[in-house]
Each structure stands twice: as structure tokens, then as C-alpha cells.
Amino acid sequence: MSVTCLITALPSEARPLITHFGMRSFAHPHLKMHASDTMVLLQCGVGKLNAAVATATMLNSCPTVSSIINVGIAGSDQPLGETLIAHHVQDEASAQQWFPHLPSVRKLPKLTSVRVLSVDTPANDYKQHTAFDMEAAGIFAAATKVLDLAFIHSLKVVSDNKQINIEAITAESVHASIQCAIPAIEQLRDALPFDALPSTATTDALAEAVQARIHYTETEKHALVQLLNRHRALLKTLPSETELVQLESAKAIRHQLTKTIDQAHVEY
Amino acid sequence: MDTIYIENEVLTHPRTIAMLKRFPNARQVPIERYTDVFNAPAQNFRIQKSNPALILANKHGNRVLPTPADYHIGGKNNYYFSHMLNCIYDCRYCFLQGMYRSANYVVFVNYEDFFHDIETTISTHSSPSWYFSGYDCDSLALEPMTHFIDECIDAFSHMPNGNLEIRTKSTQIRNLLSRPAIDNCVIAYSLSPEKIATQEEHKTPSVSKRIEALKSLQAHGWKIGLRFDPILKADNFESLYSELFDQVFSHLEIQSIHSVSLGPFRLPKPFFKKMIRLYPESSLLAANMHKRGNMLSYDEQSEQALLSFCETQLLKRIKPAQYFPCVSVS
Numbered sequence: 001m002s003v004t005c006l007i008t009a010l011p012s013e014a015r016p017l018i019t020h021f022g023m024r025s026f027a028h029p030h031l032k033m034h035a036s037d038t039m040v041l042l043q044c045g046v047g048k049l050n051a052a053v054a055t056a057t058m059l060n061s062c063p064t065v066s067s068i069i070n071v072g073i074a075g076s077d078q079p080l081g082e083t084l085i086a087h088h089v090q091d092e093a094s095a096q097q098w099f100p101h102l103p104s105v106r107k108l109p110k111l112t113s114v115r116v117l118s119v120d121t122p123a124n125d126y127k128q129h130t131a132f133d134m135e136a137a138g139i140f141a142a143a144t145k146v147l148d149l150a151f152i153h154s155l156k157v158v159s160d161n162k163q164i165n166i167e168a169i170t171a172e173s174v175h176a177s178i179q180c181a182i183p184a185i186e187q188l189r190d191a192l193p194f195d196a197l198p199s200t201a202t203t204d205a206l207a208e209a210v211q212a213r214i215h216y217t218e219t220e221k222h223a224l225v226q227l228l229n230r231h232r233a234l235l236k237t238l239p240s241e242t243e244l245v246q247l248e249s250a251k252a253i254r255h256q257l258t259k260t261i262d263q264a265h266v267e268y
Numbered sequence: 269m270d271t272i273y274i275e276n277e278v279l280t281h282p283r284t285i286a287m288l289k290r291f292p293n294a295r296q297v298p299i300e301r302y303t304d305v306f307n308a309p310a311q312n313f314r315i316q317k318s319n320p321a322l323i324l325a326n327k328h329g330n331r332v333l334p335t336p337a338d339y340h341i342g343g344k345n346n347y348y349f350s351h352m353l354n355c356i357y358d359c360r361y362c363f364l365q366g367m368y369r370s371a372n373y374v375v376f377v378n379y380e381d382f383f384h385d386i387e388t389t390i391s392t393h394s395s396p397s398w399y400f401s402g403y404d405c406d407s408l409a410l411e412p413m414t415h416f417i418d419e420c421i422d423a424f425s426h427m428p429n430g431n432l433e434i435r436t437k438s439t440q441i442r443n444l445l446s447r448p449a450i451d452n453c454v455i456a457y458s459l460s461p462e463k464i465a466t467q468e469e470h471k472t473p474s475v476s477k478r479i480e481a482l483k484s485l486q487a488h489g490w491k492i493g494l495r496f497d498p499i500l501k502a503d504n505f506e507s508l509y510s511e512l513f514d515q516v517f518s519h520l521e522i523q524s525i526h527s528v529s530l531g532p533f534r535l536p537k538p539f540f541k542k543m544i545r546l547y548p549e550s551s552l553l554a555a556n557m558h559k560r561g562n563m564l565s566y567d568e569q570s571e572q573a574l575l576s577f578c579e580t581q582l583l584k585r586i587k588p589a590q591y592f593p594c595v596s597v598s
Contacts, residue, residue: 087271087295087297088297098308099273099299099308101311101319101321102270102295103270103319104270104319105270105293105294105295113271113295113297115297144309144310145310147310148310148311148312148315149308149310149311149312150311152310193318193319196317197312197314197315198546198547198548199549200548203548229544229548229549229554232548232549233548233550233551233553233554234551234554261556265503266501266502266503266555267502267503267504268461268463268464268467268500
């Protein structure tokens with residue numbers, strides 16, 4: 001099952017999302033997390049270091065998380081309350097950068113894309129086509145170790161600009177801003193390209209079932225998945241679990257699968 | 269095209285401006301170097317293939333490179349150049365899937381630098397040398413947008429000591445038919461049996477459309493080439509390839525075909541490993557492969573059977589002088 005993780009920095013950013021998506025508190029020894037059936041929310045704290053550490057810990061604890069959407073407020077030259085999506089995330093201090101692979105414009109209408117510059121302290125020199133935040137770079141640094149750039153995104157709601165300065169931000173205004181972003185979060189989640197990934201669920205399930213009953217080394221596990229994928233590709237079917245398990249050893253299963261694959265007919 | 273990355277260096281280049289005009293709704297993202305996006309880690313070629321972005325860039329150096337040893341059509345000095353990286357087609361056997369991290373299209377807009385480097389390379393040889401386009405991309409597929417080949421032919425018309433091969437599967441030949449053919453250019457089509465093309469060469473024009481394009485080009489006076497590369501293994505390969513050769517040669521004027529080449533399916537091992545991870549359901553990639561040096565290919569016996577059958581069939585139809593195998597066939 002594909003689980004999307006929303007990552008916010010502040011409790012006031014998290015609250016409207018927890019309410020809207022019907023999440024409940026999720027007991028984790030080190031992280032502030034909430035969860036529903038298809039989503040989790042991580043409140044990572046302020047700053048890129050907190051963001052990176054919390055993201056890495058979350059990905060380690062929740063292996064079913066297959067996409068991340070960072071949601072938060074940001075300063076920008078864009079109108080107040082506008083939701084923006086990052087086409088470029090950059091850490092101001094190190095200049096390290098990421099380019100999320102965005103879904104098509106058609107799937108995200110009316111969502112302006114900008115560069116998100118992660119700064120170490122709040123900034124107010126509102127540059128063109130740029131939003132300032134303090135977490136996105138940390139989240140991307142950690143998440144790209146595990147996930148593909150098509151599944152890590154950052155949505156920012158403009159909380160301050162040249163007209164309304166940073167001191168005017170309150171918990172209430174943050175809450176209201178994040179509520180404005182909810183339709184964009186839903187659109188983005190629906191637009192994530194899970195359908196472009198290969199479907200390996202049946203092969204993986206069979207491999208796991210066999211490995212639960214027969215001893216496999218890590219190398220053999222990898223070889224089994226490869227052989228099952230080749231079997232399915234060439235013969236358009238998979239052997240049954242019973243058929244494999246009765247061979248009683250990883251080696252015997254490997255020999256049998258190899259023999260079947262060698263004899264497969266390929267016609268166009 | 270939904271997202272276009274543009275190197276700051278080419279933001280105001282006339283070709284950049286012209287290409288951007290074609291995609292008024294695309295997000296425009298300024299970047300420093302195309303490699304920042306194209307070579308970044310954590311990208312998935314298969315996912316990007318479903319919605320590729322365009323990257324407009326300047327190619328600095330290494331614009332004209334020597335071809336691999338077997339990549340030639342009779343010339344002694346052979347080079348390739350790529351005004352574009354990646355291809356709009358999605359052929360399951362294509363090495364680009366294994367070579368690049370990204371499926372985004374890179375278009376280098378500094379065409380004049382390519383032509384200058386080709387001219388310089390030509391001048392280093394006393395005899396005519398060959399220049400192959402379509403190694404890291406399809407030469408013609410994005411021609412309506414780039415107009416590169418049009419300008420390239422203009423350049424080669426002033427470089428008689430250089431021979432140009434334009435390799436393609438595209439039927440975008442309107443510009444080629446609206447100008448006179450030049451003597452030092454071969455338009456070469458990659459061809460596979462129709463049933464293989466349907467299953468493995470996604471988003472490409474049908475083989476019959478490619479043959480129609482070849483026929484039109486030949487009638488217009490262009491030298492044409494046929495590239496049967498890669499030859500793919502199947503239990504029914506004899507009937508598949510016999511039908512293909514019948515189909516191709518019954519439509520073309522055989523004597524005036526410039527060159528016919530034949531190549532086995534082969535891939536560098538790291539590319540192959542990456543490709544089976546991307547496409548675990550592909551029967552083409554699930555076939556038994558054998559390691560020879562750094563390359564993976566069919567076992568030698570199968571490969572020779574495939575190539576020798578095709579060679580025999582081809583040499584029944586064409587003269588040996590027209591034939592250029594990419595490996596030795598025993």
C-alpha cells in the first residue's frame with residue numbers, strides 16, 4: 001500500500017491537516033506523528049537539521065511510506081495565501097540543490113511553481129520566483145536517500161511578503177494558510193506517478209512466502225526475486241508457492257526456476 | 269512539455285526563445301548547468317519517461333567523438349555527435365535507459381559549435397570522414413521543434429569531405445522533402461519486424477510508415493540506409509525477419525540503397541542490470557544473456573544463428589558492397 005507522509009514544521013501547520021485527513025496520534029518513541037490508513041503526518045520541528053533527522057528516522061520506522069509532501073508556510077514575492085509548489089529546492093548555506101520531478105501542469109492547474117530556498121534564519125529579502133523556508137532542504141537531503149524525486153515534493157503557502165511582513169504571522173494565520181493548501185495537497189497526492197512503477201506485488205509476495213518457509217541468504221533472496229520476475233516476464237505466470245516449497249531448498253528452487261526459464265518460448 | 273529547465277547561459281539564445289514559444293504553458297526553471305538536473309541522483313528513468321521535461325543547454329566541449337569500433341558503414345574515420353540526449357521513443361532494448369539517470373530531453377542549442385567542431389575534425393583527415401547523428405537520440409523525432417538537422421544539412425552541404433548519417437525511426441521528413449538532397453548525407457532508418465516493433469518499440473511510427481518515409485526520401489534523391497540493429501531473438505525469428513526483408517525490399521529501389529547494416533543485441537552489463545530493475549516485466553530483458561567482456565548479449569551460438577540467417581537473407585537481395593555487419597558473422 002502506498003502511504004504518503006505529510007511533513008510540517010510547526011504544530012499550527014500540522015493541526016488543520018490532522019483534522020482534515022482524519023489522522024490520529026501515532027505512538028513513536030522519538031517523533032511527533034499522526035496517521036490515517038493512507039497517510040502519516042510528521043511534525044519535524046523548525047530548521048533543516050530537525051527536518052533531515054526526523055525525515056530519516058520516519059523513513060526508517062515507516063517503510064510503507066512511498067511519497068513525501070512537505071507542507072508549510074513561506075515568505076515569497078507571491079500574493080499572500082497563495083499555494084506554491086517547489087520546482088527547485090536549494091539549501092542556501094551549502095548550495096546543495098534538488099529538482100523534484102513535477103506532475104504535469106494539467107494535473108496541478110493554478111499551482112505556481114517556484115524555487116524554495118531553505119535558510120537558516122528567517123529572511124525577508126523577497127526575491128522573484130523564490131519562497132523562503134527553513135526545512136525543505138533538510139527533508140530533501142534525507143528523503144532522496146530512499147525515495148525518487150518524483151515522490152518528494154514541497155508545497156508552501158505564502159505567509160509573508162513585501163506587503164505583510166514576517167512579524168504579522170500568528171498561529172491563527174498559519175492555520176488558515178495551511179487550510180488553503182489542502183486542495184493542492186489532495187491534487188498533488190492524486191497526481192503522483194505510482195501508475196508508472198512496475199507492478200511487482202505478486203512476485204514480491206511469492207518470494208516472501210517462500211522465504212518464510214525455506215532458509216534464504218540475502219544473496220539468494222535477491223536471486224529468487226530476479227528469477228521470479230524473469231519467470232513471470234517470459235511465461236506470463238508464476239509458479240505456485242506449494243510447487244516451490246516442496247523442492248525444500250533455495251538451491252533446488254533456483255535450479256528448477258532456471259530450467260523452466262531456459263526452456264521458455266519467446267514468440268512475437 | 270510541462271517543465272522546461274533552461275541554462276542561464278542560453279536564456280536569451282534565439283533558439284531557446286523560439287522553443288519556449290512552442291510551450292507557453294510550461295513551467296520555466298532557470299538552472300546553472302544541465303548536469304545539475306540531468307545527472308542528479310534519486311531519479312527514475314521509467315517514471316520520467318511518462319512525463320519528460322525539456323532541458324535547454326549549451327554543450328561545452330566533447331561535441332564530436334569517435335564511434336565504437338564496429339559502428340561504421342565502410343568509412344575509416346568515424347565520429348558521432350549528439351545535439352540532443354534522450355529520445356521521444358521508448359524502445360525496450362535501448363541502451364539510453366541504462367546509461368542515463370534521467371529520461372528528460374536535453375537539447376543543446378549551440379548548433380554552430382557542433383558544426384565548427386565537425387569542420388575542424390574533417391580538416392584533420394586527408395580522406396572523407398563520417399559523422400553519425402542519432403547515437404544518443406533520434407535524429408529527426410523532434411525536428412519540428414529543433415530544426416537541427418535542417419541546419420546540419422546546410423552545414424554539410426559546404427563540407428564535401430564529411431559524410432553525414434542521420435539515423436532515425438521518425439517520419440518527420442517534411443523538411444528533407446522540401447529541399448534538394450545532398451550527396452554526402454545518408455538518411456538511415458532503424459527497422460525491426462512489425463510484430464517486434466509493436467511490442468518493443470513503444471511510441472514509434474509503424475514499420476510500414478518508416479518504409480513509406482524511406483521510399484519518399486529515395487524518390488526525392490536522398491541516399492538511404494537500412495539499419496537492422498538490434499536483431500532480437502525469438503523462436504520464430506526466421507519468419508519474422510524474412511517477412512521484414514520482403515516488406516522492406518519490395519518497396520525500395522535496391523540498387524540505390526547506400527548501405528545496410530546488421531547488429532546483434534548487446535548492452536554493457538551495468539546498463540542491462542539497471543534496465544531489468546526498471547522493467548522487470550519485460551520478456552526481452554528476461555531472456556538468457558551471456559557475458560562477453562563488459563557486454564551482455566545472447567549466447568554465441570544463438571547470436572551467430574540469428575546473424576547468419578539475416579546475413580544470408582540480406583545478401584540474396586543486396587550486393588556485398590552495400591552490406592556492413594556491426595560484428596563478424598561466421
